[in-house]
Amino acid sequence: MIAVLGLLSINCVQAEDNKATMQQIALHYFEVMVASQAPGATEKELENYLALLSDDVGHQHIPYETDDSRHPDGKQSMRKGMTFYLGAHTEYSAELLNLFxxxxxxxxxxxxxxxxxxxxxxxxxxxxxxTMMEVLEIEDGKVAMIRKYHE
Structure with a gap:
């Protein structure tokens, strides 16, 4: 009985640690993503954002981009697309509403x-x-898939 209770408590502690780690990843992602969209954003902010992504990251933005494929050059494609728009904002603000x-x-x-x-x-x-929702699929501590939805 003591062994079973011990295993259950270890699993609960591990689950809470995993949840805290995932929340930290999400909060850091949001902070870095917002910085990459700011009016004064430079390649430094862009690279900080890209550093959070796996090399083969997939990106889906429903209903505009429905392909959820991951490609070996996924991060490079994101870099190219984001560089095109880098600095295009004269105003940008974001507020985190929920984290799941x-x-x-x-x-x-x-x-x-x-x-x-x-x-x-x-x-x-x-x-x-x-209002946006981004579902971030995580592999080895990196964002491997981004699925964006908006209201």
Whole structure:
């Protein structure tokens, strides 16, 4: 009986440690992601964000990007796309609303964000406000899949 109770308490402690670790990953991800979107963001902030991702990271933004494939150059593709928009915001703010953990494999962050800026391709003003949910699938301490949803 003592051995069983000991194992149960060890499992509970491990589960709480895993949850705390996943929450730390999610909070750090959110902080670094917001910094990469700020008006004064540079390649340094972009690289800080990319450092959190696996090399073969997948990115899905429903309904715009429905492909959830992971490719060996996933991080490089993210770098290319994000570099194109780097510094396009003249205003950006975000507020974390909720954080959900799913054992030691995934976390979800729900947040509101708003931005204003100039689109780098057509030089037209851009302005948006939305509520987002990002589900982050974690492998070996890195974000391996990002699934974005908006209200």
């Amino acid at each position: 953990t799913f054992n030691d494999t995934a976390v979800a962050i729900r947040y509101t964000h708003s931005a204003k800026g100039i689109h780098p391709q057509n030089n037209q003003p851009v302005s948006y406000t939305s």
